[in-house]
Amino acid sequence: xxxxxxxxxxxxxxxxxxxxxxxxxxxxxxxxxxxxxxxxxxxxxxxxxxxxxxxxxxxxxxxxxxxxxxxxxxxxxxxxxxxxxxxxxxxxxxxxxxxxxxxxxxxxxxxxxxxxxxxxxxxxxxxxxxxxxxxxxxxxxxxxxxxxxxxxxxxxxxxxxxxxxxxxxxxxxxxxxxxxxxxxxxxxxxxxxxxxxxxxxxxxxxxxxxxxxxxxxxxxxxxxxxxxxxxxxxxxxxxxxxxxxxxxxxxxxxxx
Amino acid sequence: xxxxxxxxxxxxxxxxxxxxxxxxxxxxxxxxxxxxxxxxxxxxxxxxxxxxxxxxxxxxxxxxxxxxxxxxxxxxxxxxxxxxxxxxxxxxxxxxxxxxxxxxxxxxxxxxxxxxxxxxxxxxxxxxxxxxxxxxxxxxxxxxxxxxxxxxxxxxxxxxxxxxxxxxxxxxxxxxxxxxxxxxxxxxxxxxxxxxxxxxxxxxxxxxxxxxxxxxxxxxxxxxxxxxxxxxxxxxxxxxxxxxxxxxxxxxxxxxxxxxx
Numbered sequence: 001x002x003x004x005x006x007x008x009x010x011x012x013x014x015x016x017x018x019x020x021x022x023x024x025x026x027x028x029x030x031x032x033x034x035x036x037x038x039x040x041x042x043x044x045x046x047x048x049x050x051x052x053x054x055x056x057x058x059x060x061x062x063x064x065x066x067x068x069x070x071x072x073x074x075x076x077x078x079x080x081x082x083x084x085x086x087x088x089x090x091x092x093x094x095x096x097x098x099x100x101x102x103x104x105x106x107x108x109x110x111x112x113x114x115x116x117x118x119x120x121x122x123x124x125x126x127x128x129x130x131x132x133x134x135x136x137x138x139x140x141x142x143x144x145x146x147x148x149x150x151x152x153x154x155x156x157x158x159x160x161x162x163x164x165x166x167x168x169x170x171x172x173x174x175x176x177x178x179x180x181x182x183x184x185x186x187x188x189x190x191x192x193x194x195x196x197x198x199x200x201x202x203x204x205x206x207x208x209x210x211x212x213x214x215x216x217x218x219x220x221x222x223x224x225x226x227x228x229x230x231x232x233x234x235x236x237x238x239x240x241x242x243x244x245x246x247x248x249x250x251x252x253x254x255x256x
Numbered sequence: 257x258x259x260x261x262x263x264x265x266x267x268x269x270x271x272x273x274x275x276x277x278x279x280x281x282x283x284x285x286x287x288x289x290x291x292x293x294x295x296x297x298x299x300x301x302x303x304x305x306x307x308x309x310x311x312x313x314x315x316x317x318x319x320x321x322x323x324x325x326x327x328x329x330x331x332x333x334x335x336x337x338x339x340x341x342x343x344x345x346x347x348x349x350x351x352x353x354x355x356x357x358x359x360x361x362x363x364x365x366x367x368x369x370x371x372x373x374x375x376x377x378x379x380x381x382x383x384x385x386x387x388x389x390x391x392x393x394x395x396x397x398x399x400x401x402x403x404x405x406x407x408x409x410x411x412x413x414x415x416x417x418x419x420x421x422x423x424x425x426x427x428x429x430x431x432x433x434x435x436x437x438x439x440x441x442x443x444x445x446x447x448x449x450x451x452x453x454x455x456x457x458x459x460x461x462x463x464x465x466x467x468x469x470x471x472x473x474x475x476x477x478x479x480x481x482x483x484x485x486x487x488x489x490x491x492x493x494x495x496x497x498x499x500x501x502x503x504x505x506x507x508x509x510x511x512x513x514x515x516x517x
Contacts, residue, residue: 027425034432038298041442042305051305164281171285174293184300 003097010101011108018109028109029116032063036117039183040125050214053129056121057213058182061206063113064148065176071106072152073169075099076160086254095244096237100153107149111141129213136219137212143222144205147229151201154236160243182206201228259355266351267359274336275329275364287367291321291375292382298441299383308443310383315467316440318375320460322368322403323431329364330410331423333357338417344514347505357414357501358494361407368403387471394476395467401483402463405490406434409459411497418504418514434460459493462486 019025036059043055071078076099079085088098121127131137155172159165178184179193180202186194197203201224208221247253272278277286299313337343346356376399380387387395413430417423434440437451438460444452455461466482476483508514 023420023422023425027428030429031432034435037436038441039301041436041446042298042301042307045307045446046305162281164279167277167282167285171289171293174290174297178293178297178300183297184304188300188303 003093006093006097007101007104010098011105014102014105015108018105025109025112028063028067029113032059032066032113032117033120035059035062035177036120037124040121040127044125049127052121052125052127053214054210055183056118056125056127056129057210058206059121060114060117061144061202061209062177062182063117064107064110064145064205065180065182065202066173067110067113068103068107068148068152069155069172069176070166070169072103072156073159073162073172074166075102075106075152075156077163077165080254089244089253094237094240096153096233096240099156099236099240100150100233103152103156104146104149106152107145110148111145114141131213132215133212133218136222137209140205140208140212140218140222140225143225143229144202144209147201147205147225147232150229150232150236154232154239157236157239157243176200176202179203180206199228201225201232204228259352262351263355263359264362266356267362270333270360271329271363271367274332274340275325275367276332276336277325277328287325287371288374288378290324291318291371292378294321295375295379296382302441307446311380311385311387311471312468313441314376314379314383314385315471316464318379319372319399319402319464319467320434320438320440321375322372322399323406323409323434323460324427325367325371326364326403326406326410327413327427327430328410328424329367330361330407330414331417331427333360334414334417335421335423338515341515347509347514353502353505354498357411357498361411361494364410365400365403365407368406369400372399372403385471388473390475391470391473394470394479397476398463398467398470398479398483398486401486401490402460402467405459405463405486405493408490408493408497409434411494412500413497415497415500415504418501418508434458437461439464457489459486459489462489 036056039055039059040052043051076085079088089095091098118129122129155169159168162168179189179197180200181197182202186197186203189197204221204224208218208225210216211218211221277283295314295317298317299310302308302310302313334343337346373396376395379385409430413423413426416426420426437447437455438458439447439455440460444455444461447455462482463486466479466486469479469482470476
């Protein structure tokens with residue numbers, strides 16, 4: 001119960017912090033819109049309203065990953081700059097319970113972008129989103145946000161020794177958009193790409209959202225998303241312990 | 257002689273000092289990996305929508321990615337100085353503003369050119385796009401002219417840096433506008449008329465069109481008009497950017513906002 005309370009309050013606190021800069025907020029919404037607009041123009045040539053809806057739903061999830069990839073990869077570095085890393089590492093709570101709300105808040109902010117993309121598609125391109133399973137859609141979206149947030153948590157811990165990890169997070173934006181099938185069916189890729197796609201929760205998240213909206217069986221992708229999210233959480237937690245032990249032993253916690 | 261020194265030595269020193277993306281840890285993911293995946297992303301969307309060939313996306317995105325160094329590095333000429341608290345010192349020196357600001361853009365043009373060249377070569381190799389040998393030299397020229405015109409827009413971005421705090425945000429937004437408007441992934445004929453009209457006045461549009469024709473077998477003479485238009489647009493942006501920088505500098509002095517934007 002204590003752990004849940006810590007995650008909830010940490011998440012709320014981080015959400016407030018992330019919402020402070022209107023400039024960053026504007027970029028967070030605009031950036032995926034540029035790509036969504038290009039995709040809408042490209043898909044529009046097919047004159048198939050279903051293809052446009054496919055593109056709109058895929059583009060809408062792009063923003064969730066964008067808001068997470070760069071920010072999560074540099075999450076610990078940012079705490080170093082703020083001078084708060086030692087303080088949050090020194091708290092009695094397990095460090096993963098402090099870090100998870102940070103990355104969850106980053107992926108949650110992506111919902112603004114998701115809504116903006118769907119509204120953009122609706123009003124500028126006439127893409128109406130008729131949701132076949134509204135209840136499952138409402139389940140699929142937060143599940144995707146949770147899974148992407150936990151993927152961000154794993155990423156933030158994995159690249160902790162990489163001093164300019166934001167650049168790596170930046171470079172990971174396109175590959176995930178591509179191999180997770182946000183805008184391109186996985187069947188178009190070579191066979192060796194598919195296992196990579198399956199190991200990434202956004203693949204299942206976007207599939208769940210699409211199947212909830214367009215019709216299908218979204219429960220399986222939702223279950224895969226939750227399963228992968230749990231795996232990311234466990235792996236990240238184990239890695240956090242190793243990383244912190246190493247940083248304490250070598251006294252490098254505050255070094256940039 | 258002093259102006260020449262400020263232009264070349266000052267420009268290079270400033271570039272090395274302020275554009276901290278030159279470390280391999282940033283350079284490799286930002287300039288080598290990201291453009292390739294942008295090419296792959298749009299080439300695969302193109303294969304899904306059957307809109308254009310792979311060559312169309314390789315050329316469009318490779319040339320467009322020159323905008324990243326051109327916009328971000330020029331933005332850093334102001335933002336970076338402010339971050340290091342050296343902006344007032346630079347702007348109180350008696351150095352001529354023309355060599356000071358324009359000199360800073362020369363290494364940036366070279367950077368943009370190299371990024372485009374790398375993306376063009378590796379993107380073509382990855383997707384099996386064939387470019388005639390005879391088109392290589394003209395393509396080099398077009399890539400250089402395109403990097404120049406993008407740097408002109410970067411100079412305007414640097415000027416905005418005297419009024420807004422986050423040049424990285426403005427750089428990203430300008431990059432996005434170029435992606436949507438300049439026919440990078442969608443032929444201008446498929447865009448609404450008002451968008452293609454705006455595109456005619458933006459860097460990249462004519463350069464990308466020229467490069468596509470060259471890769472399709474056209475001679476340099478056939479695309480001379482497009483290359484000339486790209487060069488002219490670049491010159492207009494350089495002059496406009498320089499004027500804007502001077503104006504913003506005067507305004508910042510008057511308002512006392514050089515360090516706070």
